[in-house]
Amino acid sequence: MTTPRKTTANRRKKAPAPDRAPGEAKERGTSTWEWAVAAVGGVILSGMVGYLVWDAIAGSAGGPPDITVAPAATIAAGDRYLVEIVVANRGQATGADVRVRGALTDGDQTLEESTVTFDFVPEQSTRRGGLYFAHDPQSARLSLRVEGYVEP
Amino acid sequence: MMRAPERAFLVGLGRAGGGALMFAVPMLMTNEMWALGFSIHPMRLALLLVLTPILLFTLAHYIGFRESPRLVDHLADALVAIAVAAFGAALFLFLFGLIGAGVAPGEAIGMVGLQVVPASMGAMLSRSQFGQESDREKSRRLSRPHYLGELFIMAVGALFLSLGIAPTQEVMDISRTMTAAHELALIAASLLIMHAFVYFVEFRGRVPVVPGTSLRELFARFTVVGYAVVAMVSLFMLWTFGRLDGLGPGEIVNAVIVLSFPGAIGAAAARLVL
Structure with missing residues (x-):
């Protein structure tokens, strides 16, 4: 990608000439620096292709998502409570529109429910979110579950 | 002081980066492209990535960014464009918070890999788009x-x-x-x-x-x-x-x-x- 700028002005003046003057810098080959960057590009590209091929053959092809949810922290947020949640997918496929439902129960009675939808939970990845409740989750029983997903 | 060829190369890299960004930014900021990063079939993305340097190489060959008779120079151009594209895409996806903690390597590779295709084309073409119009026109007419x-x-x-x-x-x-x-x-x-x-x-x-x-x-x-x-x-x-x-x-x-x-x-x- 070498482009010797300083010769541009010269060339502009010569523009009507049908042929390039001999010895202009555009004729130059590839410099060592250029080859170094090109080598980096080659390594990056072959690394990515290698990973993808390996992934296709040995890794993720096939198998459903395996999505679980766990509470991370409960924070009092004004007159309500926030339960931070972490959704993890340990499966071999991505889940889209992953819906998580949280419920606060006291004995047999359900105090309240909240739901949240994650656009995507890719394979082997985690996503964070939160559920709001009016009741204090500390003084009730909190249950979280992943309701379902769609294939992206 | 930097010697002239090195400075010229850095300027070239800067232009390639600018071109990569200009071509790839609509795709860098599109939800579907990120989502494809992990939903795309890995073998199909691998095929696309294998075709990319071939495409860049042929592009360099036909358009003639420099009138080098040696094909290896076109190969170098193609690989430099890919390096610039990969770094640029990874940097901005990181700045957007799309790659980082909680993102699996496969997902990051998928997202960056997809962006490399338009970005490397941009990096490659930036030389012909951002200057030396008459020069390029001439070379195209000649070849x-x-x-x-x-x-x-x-x-x-x-x-x-x-x-x-x-x-x-x-x-x-x-x-x-x-x-x-x-x-x-x-x-x-x-x-x-x-x-x-x-x-x-x-x-x-x-x-x-x-x-x-x-x-x-x-x-x-x-x-x-x-x-x-x-x-x-x-x-x-x-x-x-x-x-x-x-x-x-x-x-x-x-x-x-x-x-x-x-x-x-x-x-x-x-x-x-x-």
């Missing part, structure tokens, strides 16, 4: 690509314009709302637009007129064959992005027609611009 080369340039244009559109839901939405009459009309419109471009390239544009070419011959040689090339590129794009999985033949044809519309514009414009 006028043969017919296959022209078709290749059309394919590149189609690929570039349809790359950002193929993954979107809108292609599917449009192809579902269109009736058969709409589709035929869209094919006609695509052909008409292509032919208008072809006409301007041949008779008003930079590429010299070949004496004795009739309008009908141009229509057959460039517009019709060009549209077929565009349709193949569209089919390949849709297949790569998994948009055709589970579709019936009729729906596949619909989607290809819809995506061939931007592809036709890209293909026709490429002959004018490149």
Whole structure:
């Protein structure tokens, strides 16, 4: 990608000439620096292709998502409570529109429910979110579950 | 003090980075492209990535960014463009908070890999887009690509314009709302637009007129064959992005027609611009 700028002005003046003057810098080959960057590009590209091929053959092809949810922290947020949640997918496929439902129960009675939808939970990845409740989750029983997903 | 060739190379890298960004930014900031990063079939993305340097190399060969007789120089150009594209894409995806903690390596590789395709094309073309117009024009006139080369340039244009559109839901939405009459009309419109471009390239544009070419011959040689090339590129794009999985033949044809519309514009414009 070498482009010797300083010769541009010269060339502009010569523009009507049908042929390039001999010895202009555009004729130059590839410099060592250029080859170094090109080598980096080659390594990056072959690394990515290698990973993808390996992934296709040995890794993720096939198998459903395996999505679980766990509470991370409960924070009092004004007159309500926030339960931070972490959704993890340990499966071999991505889940889209992953819906998580949280419920606060006291004995047999359900105090309240909240739901949240994650656009995507890719394979082997985690996503964070939160559920709001009016009741204090500390003084009730909190249950979280992943309701379902769609294939992206 | 830096020596002149090194400074020139750094300037070249900067321009490549600017070009990569300009071409890739609409795709860098599109939800569907991130989502494809992990939903795309890895083997199809690998195929796309293997084709990318071949495409860049051929582009360098036909357009002639530098008049080096040695093919290895074109290879170096292609790989430099890929390096710049990969770094640029990774940097901005990181700045957008899309790659980082909680993101699996496969997901990050998928996201960056997808962006490398448009960004490296941008990096490659930035030299010809951002300066030395007259110079490039001249070199193109001198080394006028043969017919296959022209078709290749059309394919590149189609690929570039349809790359950002193929993954979107809108292609599917449009192809579902269109009736058969709409589709035929869209094919006609695509052909008409292509032919208008072809006409301007041949008779008003930079590429010299070949004496004795009739309008009908141009229509057959460039517009019709060009549209077929565009349709193949569209089919390949849709297949790569998994948009055709589970579709019936009729729906596949619909989607290809819809995506061939931007592809036709890209293909026709490429002959004018490149």
